[in-house]
Amino acid sequence: MWGSSAALRIIPAVVLLATACQAAPTAAPTTAPAKPTEAPKPAPSPAASPAASPSPSPSPAAKPGAGPAASPAAAAPVGKPSGEPIKIGATLSITGNNAPLGIPERDTLLLLQDQINDRGGVAGRPLQVVILDDESKDDAAVANTKRLIQDERVLGVIGSSGSGPSLAMIPTAEESQTPLISLAAAIAIIDPPKKWVFKTPPTDVLFQQEFFDAWKEQGIKRLGLIHDTGGFGVTGRAVFEKLAKEQGFEVVAVESYEPTATDLKTQLTKIEAARAEAILNWGTGPGPVIFVKNARELDIKVPIFVSGGSVNQAFITNAGKDAEGVIASGGPPVVFDQLPEGHPQKAISAEFNRAYRERFNKDIDQFAAHAHDALLLFTNAIERAGPDKARIRDEIENTRGFVGMDGIFNMSPTDHLGLGKGAVVLLVVKDGAWRLLK
Amino acid sequence: MEPQHLVQFAIFGLNIGAIYALIALGFVAVFSITGIINFAQGEFAMLGAMIAAWLVRAEWPLPVAGLVAVLAVAAVGALLELGVIRPAGSASIVTLIIITIGASVLFKGLAVMAWGPDPVRLPPFTAGPPLRVLGARLLPQDLWVLGTTAVVVVGLSLFFRRTLQGKAMRAVAMNRYAARLMGIDARRTSTAAFALAGGLGAIGGIVIAPSASAYWDMGTGLGLKGFVAAILGGMGAGGAVLGGLVLGVVEELCAGLAPSGFGGYKDAVAFVILLGMLFFRPGGFLGRVPGRGGL
Incomplete structure (x- = not known):
């Protein structure tokens, strides 16, 4: 019975990359060098529209490597990912009160998924992020988590956008022994530390x-x-x-x-x-x-x-x-362009923002940063641990010195956030924009 | 707590209560004519506020935007009746009520699709510093809210008592069968009731938007409070206005006088009042026959 009601509230954003990846390499190299700046953009509207039920499926033309080409990772020749996809689940508040958080988070996961696959996937396999909408509701977030773990057999879950749904999801993650990385602020999510639960936003x-x-x-x-x-x-x-x-x-x-x-x-x-x-x-x-x-x-x-x-x-x-x-x-990503040169979050934020702006026609915010770092924590851990949930959890906990957009993460068994005081800055609204408060 | 704070809370209460009253009048109009509790009533307020805010953002002058929004939502109300309620006409009242719940969900969904999840700004109708009344602040927008509600209530009362169409609606509300025998088109009256409910809701939404923000889910809370106000008033027009004002003032006084942190239970206050009323005085405080509306 819950299957049918869950189907109604779910916005399936299942993006299958295997097909897209096969089409990309043949078309892109011939056109991209001639007019690198005129890479056709996917219409930004479906991504910007919150109710966009079908997620913008990445067209091959949208990802000829022009965006991430500046990064050293993409410049190196990479193999095409192959084999069974590595599945990461996400339940985000794409509608409801927290939609302003969930929408940039969804967009970020979709973009980063494509970037990672362009760079050769995760441990040589394609990455697939399965995104569900929980409407900012606790019960829907729990149902989504169960669905992701039981039906989609994901290796880990990202979400939710808000603290209430995130706290509600914790028992499910703990019982099923699935690593969970929350995108919400409340310190109660990780304090006291729970074995399977991590988060990326500063508390x-x-x-x-x-x-x-x-x-x-x-x-x-x-x-x-x-x-x-x-x-x-x-x-x-x-x-x-x-x-x-x-x-x-x-x-x-x-x-x-x-x-x-x-x-x-x-x-x-x-x-x-x-x-x-x-x-x-x-x-x-x-x-x-x-x-x-x-x-x-x-x-x-x-x-x-x-x-x-x-x-x-x-x-x-x-x-x-x-x-x-x-x-x-x-977080610093909001004002990345105002950060002093050499600030660790400046370069990574600026680079991701270039691709983000090109695809979605808007700038990154801190919610984009939370989602970005959560997915990278997972993929970095999977590179080291392989597709095994318990070992992935151990590797996330072993993360040291990971430079994300939210800050530099140093996880430990007692600290499942791993961010320090520098991860937060004071901001003030001046002349219609958020500015760094000196 | 000093005396001027009591005055202040009462002003806030009358202000929000006036909005509840407008929405309650929409409930009463539809219930009296059709027997339906229209749970899309709060969404009429939301649509009014969103359309007005959207037109103002497109640089329409505010009076024109407001008028267009009210007419548009009245049309939405009429279309709801014509397109969904009337074709399902032989269904039971419960079914029709469930249809209005569906309509409410639909309107919210369409609003998110059309305008996004974020609030849309509607500036205050007139700028200016707050006036001082007995040591309390009275905002220019408060005057707009109270003034608009007063004009609507007086206008509505004249409409029901002085015009043929208004008298016809009252006749249908009193006795649908007898009204039809007198040659009144009861079906057209139902459409008019939904259009009226749409217009009333839209006015409420538009006048509150400058201080509350217009956003897709704003109708949920307003609709529930308007419903409570209508029940308090025994589902009669006069009672609904009184019910709205009383509910608003009681809510704000509770939030204002109760110990710190009680403001988060305003809804609870409203529903405790509702339950008490249903237990002890089911006809509302004007003592109507339960289950019968009146215009």
């Missing part, structure tokens, strides 16, 4: 610590928090209260709202009445935009802060000039 502790450091510097003592009642918001509240207590801040107001709330003015009035000197919003979906608008409507003068979940262009577009001056903490 909410890392994200929030940046704020606390800034508040300390500015002499701000009285803090107000407004969070949504989803998984991300609730775990963020616990982190906030813990960090504030440990570091001697006074939390004068903590308010909450449902993810479907349309108005936060009452809660903001209470926070303002408690004379908070800084107000932090911790939530996903449209909540942060409503928060910013309501705060400006009420003419609240104290500085306002939002979580890394809002660090994208959509936030600025939707909040308009109300977004000016809002401060967030986010």
Whole structure:
């Protein structure tokens, strides 16, 4: 019975590369050198459209190696991947509240899959990423995880985009002994460490610590928090209260709202009445935009802060000039072009962005970075371990010095994230764009 | 907590309550004429807000965009009745209600496809700093919300009492069979009720969009609250307006006065009120006969 209902909610993005790879080498070399810049692009609209049920199937023309050709890996002659595909599963929130996260994540996995296959696949075999949509819902994420493990027989699962669904997926991954790499922020996903569970985004502790450091510097003592009642918001509240207590801040107001709330003015009035000197919003979906608008409507003068979940262009577009001056903490990939030369995340982000922009006609964001690093953690581990779930898990845990877009990963049995403080930077909206806050 | 904060919460409550009232009126119009609870009512609000925001982004003047959006959603309502409800006419009321749930899911899906998952911005109708009333802030947009609702309610009441079409709708609501014997086309009246519900929902969605953001899922919460307001009012038009305002004020006062962190339970407040009402006063606080609507 669940099969039919699952079929409805699933957006199958199964991309079979075996056929595409056979067509590519014959056509590409003759045309590509003549007009390298005019490589035909696939229409960007299907990828940009969230409801694009059939995923953009990669046409051979779209991947003549022009994008990744700059990378040393692609310059070397590579063999064509052959044999049974290596299957990695992903359940992403392509629709629902977390769609702004899930869509760039899906696009990234599709692009990176093609790039990896162009470079010879994984251990000589073609890589196949099976992507399902969980509509930002916990139960759908669990059902997808089971389907990926039992029906698709994947070697590992990536996802989900949000903390609630990710936390819900953990028991399934642990019971089936399948490595899981989450793309969500909550520290509860990896603390306490679980044998089979890893993640790539910096934790909410890392994200929030940046704020606390800034508040300390500015002499701000009285803090107000407004969070949504989803998984991300609730775990963020616990982190906030813990960090504030440990570091001697006074939390004068903590308010909450449902993810479907349309108005936060009452809660903001209470926070303002408690004379908070800084107000932090911790939530996903449209909540942060409503928060910013309501705060400006009420003419609240104290500085306002939002979580890394809002660090994208959509936030600025939707909040308009109300977004000016809002401060967030986010990963370096968002502002990769503003990073100093030689920053470890600058080159890798810039290079991936070139191909990403060419294919999807938009720039990368941190969600793209999370998905990018998760898939590479898997493929790097599989190169070393072979197609064996237990050994893949061991190799992910043994990852040291892996330079991803989110940062440099040093995993260990007690640290299934492996990122340090440098993985988060403070950002501010200025003149309609996210800028590095010096 | 100081006195001006009470005034402030009441203003916020009246404001959101006015939106609930508009949506509740849509529920009442459809229920009174057809006996159907239209669970796509919240999506009418969403469609109104999205269409208006989209037209404004395409640099249409706001009044034109708003009017076009209201008319477009009224047309959507009429088409829903003509295209889906009427062909299924002999089906039971429960089936028809389930059809409206399907329509709600369809509208949400179409909205995501057409406008994407992110909120679409609709600027406030008039810019300007908040006014001060008894120490509380009154935003220009609040005046628009309250003013628009007042105009709609008065206009609707005149429509039902002074115009032939309005009187015909009331007649069908009172007694469909007798109305038909008097030569009233009851089927056309059903279409008109859905169109009216579409228009009312759209107005609610458009006036709230500047402070709340227009996005594909905004109708879910608004629709549920509008439904609660309509039940509070005993599914009558006057009661629905009162129900909406009371619900809004109670919600905001609870969120405002309750201990910190209670704002995340506004929905719970609404449904506790709903359950209490259904247990102890099923006809709504105006004491109507349960199960009968009225315009």
